[in-house]
Amino acid sequence: MTHYQLTENLFDDVKEEPTRAGFGRGLKAAGETNEAIVALCADLTESTQMHLFRQAFPQRFIEMGIAEQNMVTVASGMARAGKIPFTSSYAAFSPGRNYEQIRTTIALNNQPVKIIGSHAGVSVGPDGATHQMLEDIALMRVLPNMVVIAPGDSIEAAKATHAIAANGKPSYLRLAREKTPIFSTEESPFEIGKAYILWEGHDVTLLGTGTMTYQLLKAAKLLQEKGIYVEVVHVPTIKPLDDETILASIRKTGRAVSAEEAQIKGGFGGAIAELLSEKLPTPLLRIGMEDRFGESGKPDELLDYFGLTGEKMAERIAEFVSATPKYHQGF
Amino acid sequence: MESPLTISQLEQKASDIRRDIITMLEAASSGHSAGPLGLADIFTALYFNILNINPKEPEWTERDVFFLSNGHCVPVQYAAMAERGFFDVKELVTLRKFGSRLQGHPEREKLPGLENTSGPLGSGVSQASGYAYTMQYIDNINHRWVYFVTGDGELDEGNIWEAAMFAGKYKLGNLIGFIDRNNIQIDGSTEEVMPLEDLRGKWESFGWHVQEIDGHNIESVIDAASMARAITNKPSIIIAHTIPGKGVDFMEYDYHWHGVAPNSDQAKEALKKLRTLNGKISHEGEGV
Numbered sequence: 001m002t003h004y005q006l007t008e009n010l011f012d013d014v015k016e017e018p019t020r021a022g023f024g025r026g027l028k029a030a031g032e033t034n035e036a037i038v039a040l041c042a043d044l045t046e047s048t049q050m051h052l053f054r055q056a057f058p059q060r061f062i063e064m065g066i067a068e069q070n071m072v073t074v075a076s077g078m079a080r081a082g083k084i085p086f087t088s089s090y091a092a093f094s095p096g097r098n099y100e101q102i103r104t105t106i107a108l109n110n111q112p113v114k115i116i117g118s119h120a121g122v123s124v125g126p127d128g129a130t131h132q133m134l135e136d137i138a139l140m141r142v143l144p145n146m147v148v149i150a151p152g153d154s155i156e157a158a159k160a161t162h163a164i165a166a167n168g169k170p171s172y173l174r175l176a177r178e179k180t181p182i183f184s185t186e187e188s189p190f191e192i193g194k195a196y197i198l199w200e201g202h203d204v205t206l207l208g209t210g211t212m213t214y215q216l217l218k219a220a221k222l223l224q225e226k227g228i229y230v231e232v233v234h235v236p237t238i239k240p241l242d243d244e245t246i247l248a249s250i251r252k253t254g255r256a257v258s259a260e261e262a263q264i265k266g267g268f269g270g271a272i273a274e275l276l277s278e279k280l281p282t283p284l285l286r287i288g289m290e291d292r293f294g295e296s297g298k299p300d301e302l303l304d305y306f307g308l309t310g311e312k313m314a315e316r317i318a319e320f321v322s323a324t325p326k327y328h329q330g331f
Numbered sequence: 332m333e334s335p336l337t338i339s340q341l342e343q344k345a346s347d348i349r350r351d352i353i354t355m356l357e358a359a360s361s362g363h364s365a366g367p368l369g370l371a372d373i374f375t376a377l378y379f380n381i382l383n384i385n386p387k388e389p390e391w392t393e394r395d396v397f398f399l400s401n402g403h404c405v406p407v408q409y410a411a412m413a414e415r416g417f418f419d420v421k422e423l424v425t426l427r428k429f430g431s432r433l434q435g436h437p438e439r440e441k442l443p444g445l446e447n448t449s450g451p452l453g454s455g456v457s458q459a460s461g462y463a464y465t466m467q468y469i470d471n472i473n474h475r476w477v478y479f480v481t482g483d484g485e486l487d488e489g490n491i492w493e494a495a496m497f498a499g500k501y502k503l504g505n506l507i508g509f510i511d512r513n514n515i516q517i518d519g520s521t522e523e524v525m526p527l528e529d530l531r532g533k534w535e536s537f538g539w540h541v542q543e544i545d546g547h548n549i550e551s552v553i554d555a556a557s558m559a560r561a562i563t564n565k566p567s568i569i570i571a572h573t574i575p576g577k578g579v580d581f582m583e584y585d586y587h588w589h590g591v592a593p594n595s596d597q598a599k600e601a602l603k604k605l606r607t608l609n610g611k612i613s614h615e616g617e618g619v
Contacts, residue, residue: 038469060469065500070493073454077398077461080439080446083469085461100451101490105458109439109448 004196004234005187011221016179019211020118022154023175024049026161027086028056037165038078040064040087042071048088048118048175068094072101072113079111084165091117091133091174099139106170107143114164115140118175120150121210121261122294122302125178132294137209138266140172141239147192148239150174150210150260150268153182156236159190167192176261178299180211195242197249201229204255204321207246209235209268212259212287215303218310219317228321238268243275250282254326257285257317261308264288283327285320287313336379341549342608344414345375349578349605351410351423357598359427362435365575365588366482367407369513369546372608373571376552377478378411386416389444395475396462398447400455401482401511402436403590408445409433417444453488455479456508460498463506463566476560479508484516487525492537499538504563507556511546513575515586534568546571547608578605 007014031037031053038060039053045063054061064071068089075085087094095102095115106113120133141148147169151157157175164171189196198213199220208216213234220230231249235242250256256276260268269286276282287307294302303309307316336344348371356362377397378384385391399408406426413420418432425431432442436450447458459479466472485491498506510530518524527533534541540562544551552571559567575589576582579601582593593601 038465062464064497065493067493067497069453069490070457070460070497073457073490073494074461074464074497076447076454077458077463078465079461080396080458081462081465081470083465101454101457104448104451105454 004189004198005185006198007183007185010183010217014181014183016181017154018176018179019151019154019157020049020175020177022151022157023116023161023173024052026158028052029158030162030165031057031060034084034165036082036084038062038083038085040071040075040085042066042068042089042094044089047090048116050088069098069101072098072115073105075113076105076109076111079113084112084114086114086116088116088118090131091120091136092131095136095139095172096133103143107145110145111170112168113170115172116175117172119177120174121176122289122306122308123176123178123261123299125299125302126296128296129293134263134289134294135266136172136174137238137260137262137268138270141271145170146239147171147237148174149192149237151236152208152211152213152234153180153184155182155184155186155188156190160236163190163192174210176211181214183214183217190236193237193240193242195233195235195237195245197231197245198234199230199232201231202253203229204231204257204317205249205253206230206232206317207235207256207258207272208232209238209260212261212308215308215310215313216259219314222310222314223317226318228318230317235268238271241271241275243279246272246275247280250276250280254282255321255324256282257287257320259287259313262288263291265291283324285316287316338550341375341379344379345371345549346578346605346607347414348375348407348410350602351413351420352406353579353593353598353601353605355406355410355423355426356592357595358424360592360594361427362406362592363403363590364582364592365515365586366401366404366511366513368579368582369573369575369577370404370407370480370511371578372547372549373480373509373511373552374407374411376549376556378415380553381556382478386412386444389417393475396446396477398455398459398462398477398479399437399449400479401452401485402449404480404482404511405437408437412444452482452485453490455481456491456494457497459506459508460494460503463498463503464501467503467505468501473505475505477506481508481510483510483512483514483521483527484524486510486527495534495537495539498566502538502564503566506566507559508566508568510568510570511573512570513573515575515589517586517589519586530570538565540565540567541570542567543570543572546573547577549608580604
């Protein structure tokens, strides 16, 4: 097992930054070494942090206007001409608005276009349900050829940006608007298709994707104080899923929890349920949005209301552990 | 190409392509008849005169690129490609069959020489625009051209107009499109289903150079493409007026033939009655 270097002050005065900021830095840096990278944005260049790339490489940045369908199909044509196009908007619009174009001209056409969906999840806050994309994981992970990544923090978002620039495949990167804690370090590993054990334990495996992984770490600490020893596995790549690491942990603990800021049906929790029911039937608690839309409010208020904070998660996990025997090997 | 074909040789080639289309569709017993037959003259002009391509080297880096937007019309592209030497004409009858490289709608990765995957309508103009933009603004290539064909019913799609705005804004002078203006779509006449006129005015107002031609006059098709290449400060659209089902009497103008293939008796009849552009019946049911 690769040792995962967590940041030193994980629970106290942890540094915060939005994952989209890491993407913006990563794209500019990737653009410096790879001239094939081009960037397209649908009138949200600062919001998606593509303005850093635009400032550095104005000739390789294309303003698309509010036209997400055209953005991804133009990108498909640019990929045919040898480029590595990064397209960005809010996840509610891309892949929300232009799913068929992504399916046909990028996934089936197998072109290395990168779809950057920013402002995903309820933590978008006051904009409300229309802008809080919750179905993108479900939509994108079922597309053949597509790679799906939800980075855990801004440092990892930069690494993921470099990785998808180099993978030669259609790829989806899910980003968040709000500042979130940076739990990893520059030295922490990131590889597409790998999950990482951040916290070791034996009572239950907590699988987190995106920024929910930090909340699981908080839950882990609270649960430890109650005598429940959890294992936290960070799963930034939702497709392809690191079956091996996930199953090895669950074989040890005998219980599983998934956490995401998205619909659990079809989402990350859906992916975990598929994996476990086929390979290792295990009691599973899925934390996330439960078949409903979000609504307006402050980000923290909404995360609390929907049970997506470390404190709320710790309560549910404690209940789950006490009510659910470990059983997986007798099946 | 060594020496370009004469107009009468091209007209003969268009008849060969029509014969191929009927034979392919009958063998597939599904597919679209009217559009491909109506586009045969434009595809003959493209593949035998206009496009600078090398059938022996489909990925030739100096080639012109062609994007088909209305993927359901791909039988005419397959036939033109085979006649041009991209693959053996014998393969045409595998259209739509299991294991074939000739998918019902074109898939780039299946068949060398295809530039894009299409079928769901409205995306081809954008894909062509992305390629054209890359050459014009990023790679500074000014001796290659990007062509596309779109249907007219397809212009109902919003994605088309997003692309039209984009190519107009960036004055993509290396982009040349043909609209197959045959006035039909599945539910009936385009002007009844969702009126497109003033079509010329629409494209002009989006910043495109517009020409209107008889899409069955091969010389006009070639001339319009030359004119379009001479217009370097804006994208070009050529509204090609065509007759759906052109060449087969009982299919012409009839929208019912949009989405169906001829059965064996109908195909025999069609091949017997297949007319050249001069109105001559030139074939006696000769298959692929």
